[in-house]
Amino acid sequence: MKSKKYEFIIVGAGAGGATVARELAKRGKIVLVLEQGKREKKLGGAINSLRYFDHHKVTMWPKASKEGTFLYRTIMAGGTTMVSCANGIRCGEDELAAFGINLNDEFSEAEQEMGIAPFNLKWLSKGSKKILEASKELGYKMEPTPKFMRYNKCRRCGTCCLGCPYDAKWTSLDYLDEAIKHGAEIMYKTAIESVLVAHGKAVGVRGKGPEGQVEIFSDAVIIAAGGLATPVILQKTGIEDAGANLFGDLLVNTYGVTKNLSQLEEPLMALVDTEFHASKGFILSTWLQQSRLHRFVEAGVQGALLPANRSLGIMVKIADDPIGRVYPDGSYSKPVTKNDRARLKEGSDIAKKILVRAGVNSKSFVVGNPVGAHPGGTAAIGKVVDKNLQTKIDNLFVCDASVFPTSLGAPPILTIAALAKRLAKTFV
Ligand SMILES: Cc1cc2nc3c(=O)[nH]c(=O)nc-3n(C[C@H](O)[C@H](O)[C@H](O)COP(=O)(O)OP(=O)(O)OC[C@H]3O[C@@H](n4cnc5c(N)ncnc54)[C@H](O)[C@@H]3O)c2cc1C
Numbered sequence: 147m148k149s150k151k152y153e154f155i156i157v158g159a160g161a162g163g164a165t166v167a168r169e170l171a172k173r174g175k176i177v178l179v180l181e182q183g184k185r186e187k188k189l190g191g192a193i194n195s196l197r198y199f200d201h202h203k204v205t206m207w208p209k210a211s212k213e214g215t216f217l218y219r220t221i222m223a224g225g226t227t228m229v230s231c232a233n234g235i236r237c238g239e240d241e242l243a244a245f246g247i248n249l250n251d252e253f254s255e256a257e258q259e260m261g262i263a264p265f266n267l268k269w270l271s272k273g274s275k276k277i278l279e280a281s282k283e284l285g286y287k288m289e290p291t292p293k294f295m296r297y298n299k300c301r302r303c304g305t306c307c308l309g310c311p312y313d314a315k316w317t318s319l320d321y322l323d324e325a326i327k328h329g330a331e332i333m334y335k336t337a338i339e340s341v342l343v344a345h346g347k348a349v350g351v352r353g354k355g356p357e358g359q360v361e362i363f364s365d366a367v368i369i370a371a372g373g374l375a376t377p378v379i380l381q382k383t384g385i386e387d388a389g390a391n392l393f394g395d396l397l398v399n400t401y402g403v404t405k406n407l408s409q410l411e412e413p414l415m416a417l418v419d420t421e422f423h424a425s426k427g428f429i430l431s432t433w434l435q436q437s438r439l440h441r442f443v444e445a446g447v448q449g450a451l452l453p454a455n456r457s458l459g460i461m462v463k464i465a466d467d468p469i470g471r472v473y474p475d476g477s478y479s480k481p482v483t484k485n486d487r488a489r490l491k492e493g494s495d496i497a498k499k500i501l502v503r504a505g506v507n508s509k510s511f512v513v514g515n516p517v518g519a520h521p522g523g524t525a526a527i528g529k530v531v532d533k534n535l536q537t538k539i540d541n542l543f544v545c546d547a548s549v550f551p552t553s554l555g556a557p558p559i560l561t562i563a564a565l566a567k568r569l570a571k572t573f574v
Contacts, residue, residue: 152178152331152364154573155351157338157379159183160225161562162546163370164318164325165256169570171328178362179322179330180351182337182371183222189309192437195229198222198309200374208443211470211480216443217394217518219372220309223334224319226372226519227559231306231414232315234262234294237556242565245533245551252564260316262560265290266297271412273404273458273504274432278417280503286496291418291431302411305436321563336360340382341367341542348542366541368569369548373521376548377472380525385537388525392470393553394480394518397463398490399433399444400497401452401513402506408455409434415461420556423465427555428493430500433461444514452512458501462493465555468523482516490516520558522547535569545569 154170156163159181171177188194198220200209208216219226236253256262267290270278281288294316301312310317326332338353342361350363369376373392380388409432419430434457435441435449442450466489470480494513502508525531525548535543545566547558554561 152176152362154366154368155180155362155364156368156370157351158225158369158371158375158546159223159322159332160318160370160372160546161227161559162566163225163368164322165563165566166368166370166545166570167325167330168321169567170573171325171330173570173574175573177325177330178364179325179332180336180338180353181223181332181334184334185223186309189228190305190311191308192439195308198228211478213479213481215394215480215482215516215518217374217478217480217521219374219521223322224317227318228309229307230315230317230559232293232295233415233557234260234292234560235557236560237558238550238554238561241551241554245527247533247568249561249564249568252567253560255567256560256563260294262292262294265293265416269297269302269412270416271409273407273409274412274416276407276504277432277458277460277500281419281500284499284503286419286500287421288417288419288430291415293413295413300413302413304410304412304414304434306414308437338371338379340379341539343383343539347540366543368543368545370546373524373547374472374478376544376546377524378474378476380530380537381474383539385530385539388530389472391468391523391526391529392472392478392480392521393466393468393523394470395463395520395553395555396466396482396486396490396516396518397461398494398516399435399459399461399514400494400501400511401434401457401459402501403453403457403510404505404507406456407458407505409458410436410455422493423555426489426492427465428489429463429556430493430497431461431463432459434459444517445512448512449514458504458506460497460501462490462497463555464489464493465553466518468553472524480518486516520547522550522558523552524548526551534572535565543569
C-alpha cells in the first residue's frame with residue numbers, strides 16, 4: 147500500500163493518459179500514473195510485437211471478439227501509440243461539437259508539439275507514386291497524410307505498426323517523459339481493477355502491482371486504459387452503463403500483385419483519401435503489411451503467400467456501427483453488420499480500381515478480413531461521462547478513446563490528445 151496521497155491518479159499511459167499526465171504535472175499537480183505494461187526495451191519486428199500486442203497467453207494469437215473480429219491494442223507504456231503509423235489527423239470535430247466541445251486550440255497545440263506535417267512526398271515508394279498517379283487519373287483524391295514523423299531517424303523499414311526501434315515518430319512516451327520531468331510518478335506493471343469510492347466520490351484505486359495487491363489514494367482518478375479496458379474498470383466500480391456502444395473503426399486491406407512495383411521502404415499510410423469520409427463513412431490509405439505472420443492473421447494463407455516485393459495495397463477504414471459491447475471479464479462482442487460490410491466493400495471496390503490502374507493484376511486480389519485498430523465508444527460522452535469527461539461518480543473521469551460518442555472512422559490519437567489537454571484545463 148502506497149501511503150502518499152496524490153491529487154490525481156491516472157490509469158494508463160497511452161494517448162489519453164500520458165497527455166493528461168503531462169498537462170497536469172506541468173501545472174504543478176501531484177500526479178501518479180499507473181500502467182499495466184512495462185517500458186519495452188526492444189521494439190519492432192513481428193516477434194517483438196507479439197509480446198506487446200494484446201494476445202492469448204498460450205496460443206500468442208491476438209485476442210478477438212466473440213464473433214472472431216480482432217480489435218488490436220497494445221499493453222505497454224505509451225499504449226497503442228507505440229505501434230501507430232504516425233498519422234495525426236484532426237477528426238471528430240462535428241461529433242464533439244454536438245456536445246459543445248470545441249478543440250481548435252488544443253488541436254493546434256498538439257500539432258505543434260508533435261510536429262505534424264503532411265507526409266514528405268520525396269519519401270514515397272515507387273508503388274505509392276503509381277497509386278497517387280492512378281488515383282488522380284481516375285478522379286480520386288489521394289494526398290499526403292498528416293504525420294508526426296521524424297524523418298531524420300526513419301530508416302524506411304515500412305513496419306511502423308510493429309513498433310519503431312528507431313524512435314522515428316512521436317509516441318505517448320514523449321509526453322510521459324515530460325510528465326516525469328515535471329514531477330509525475332509512474333508505477334509500471336500495475337493493473338488497476340477498480341476505483342475506490344467513498345460517499346459518492348472517487349478516492350483512489352485498487353489493483354495488482356509487481357509485489358501484489360495495491361490500494362492507492364488520490365483526490366481524483368482519471369481512467370485512461372483504452373476503449374477495451376476502461377469499461378471493465380468502470381463496470382467493476384459499479385458504472386453498469388459502461389461497455390456498450392463499442393466500435394473499432396473496422397478496416398480491410400486490399401492487396402494485389404504487380405510485375406515489379408512495391409511499397410516496401412516507405413512509412414505506412416503515406417497517402418490518404420478522405421473525400422468519402424463525411425458522405426459515405428470511409429477513408430482509403432496506402433498500406434502494405436510487410437510481416438508475413440501478420441498478413442496470415444489478417445488474410446490467411448493467401449495473405450501470407452503474397453510476394454511483398456511485388457505487391458501493392460490500399461486500406462479501407464470505416465466508421466462502423468457502434469453496437470459492440472465489452473463485458474466485465476474483459477471479453478467483448480463486435481459484430482460486423484450488413485452496413486459495415488457494405489461500406490467496406492464500396493471502399494474496397496474503389497481500392498481495386500485504383501490498384502488495377504496502378505498496374506496490379508486484377509486476378510491477384512487478396513482482401514483481408516475486417517479487423518479494427520481503434521476500439522472506443524465504451525464510456526461515451528452523453529451516456530457514461532458528461533462533456534467534462536466526468537462519470538456519475540464525483541472526481542472520477544475518463545480520458546481515452548472510450549469517450550467518443552460514435553465511431554470516427556479515422557485515426558484518433560490527435561483528437562484523444564486534444565481532449566486530454568482540454569480536460570487538464572478544467573482542473574486549473
Ligand atoms: C497498428 C495500429 C496503428 C495505429 N496507427 C494510428 C495512427 O497512425 N494514428 C492514430 O491516430 N491512431 C492510430 N492507431 C490507433 C491509436 O493508437 C489508438 O486509438 C490510441 O492509442 C488509443 O488511445 P487510448 O488512450 O484510448 O488507449 P491506449 O493508447 O491504448 O492507452 C491505454 C493504456 O492503458 C494501459 N492499460 C490497459 N489496461 C490497464 C489497467 N487495467 N491498468 C493500468 N493500465 C492499463 C495500456 O497498457 C495502455 O498503456 C493505431 C492502432 C494500431 C493498433
